[in-house]
Amino acid sequence: MERNLTHIALFAALIAVLGLVPKIDLVSGVPITAQSMGIMLCGTVLGARRGALAVLLFLALVALGLPLLSGGRGGIGVFMGPSMGYLVGFPIAAFVTGLIVEKWQGPIAVAAFAGAVIGGIVVLSGCGIVGFRVYSVLIAEGVADAKTFTWAQAVAAASPFIIGDVIKAGLAAGITRGLARVRPASVLSRS
């Protein structure tokens, strides 16, 4: 019980630390950072349930006013911006990533890469795309002549991140394998 709690808390802190790596802003207003690699690592190292809880804990502290999101952003306002789909998708992505690493008993690097790609890229981008579309419909509600994102435009807004994300998934897989080698008992997704 104590171990679960401290692992969840320390990995929430790890997501924050990875968000402080320098970022590049895209036109759609969503920054690229190593933070999404932190989300992947929560799943690959902690497993589905604990990984998702670590991400939820991180998001709760962001909402309470800590500037832990990439670029030093935080507060309730970030959940009201166009990238809110990604924030909602973070814990789901960690859960799916962790589930794949737990269920697939193949080599950990392969399982972690597959988990990070499916959870951290496919599921997360899916949430981001739905978020873009829902946000644009919500914000334009009732305004005459207002335009909303079509699905194709939402996909286009999310796609620039995917190349970087594949690199991050590869890195997350390598890091997970390294951790499993030096601290096999601490990699909770496989113990």
Add this chain to the structure above:
Amino acid sequence: MLTLTSPVETAFHRLPAGVKLGAVALGSVLALQVTSLAGVGLLLAGLAAAYLSQGVVFARAAGRQISGLWPVVAVILVWHGWTGAWAAGAVVSGRMIFAIGLATLATMTTRLEAMLMLAERALQPLARLGINPKAIALAMALVIRFTPVLLDKAAQLVQAWRARSPRRAGARIVLPVALAALDDAEQVAEALRARGGL
């Protein structure tokens, strides 16, 4: 650790956190009901007045926080302006700026302790589902304490790398940082157990 709370003491700081969060929720719903340019202008003027009433320094700090939105606003305006629907674009981006600006006002004027207390109270009903609200509060405290600790360790590791190599550390530094997080987690768990556990 640094928070987003404004060091400038304002009248809003004295309001209870719950009231402010309620106002944010209500204000955001209200903003979605306003469909005219004049209405949105009125909302934004009101918000600007609320900020400016607490001093120029405070308003400027808020402006810096909200200004990160400019690329999104630019895209919305240009996209609508392309087909001559400038007014609709202005209403849509005005609504977004109002909702985010209002939330920023609540975040900037509520201390972290007040937010944590509110969260703890909001989590109380979870006790009935067998989830210990105290454990969640402890986990939050651990994150607040260990984020700067882990940042320090990362900075030390980067410096050690620089002493050995002319190249940039890059992603290679993430493995030892994650390892530090794992080891800290094991040690803190042992310390908690030694003190009687959760």
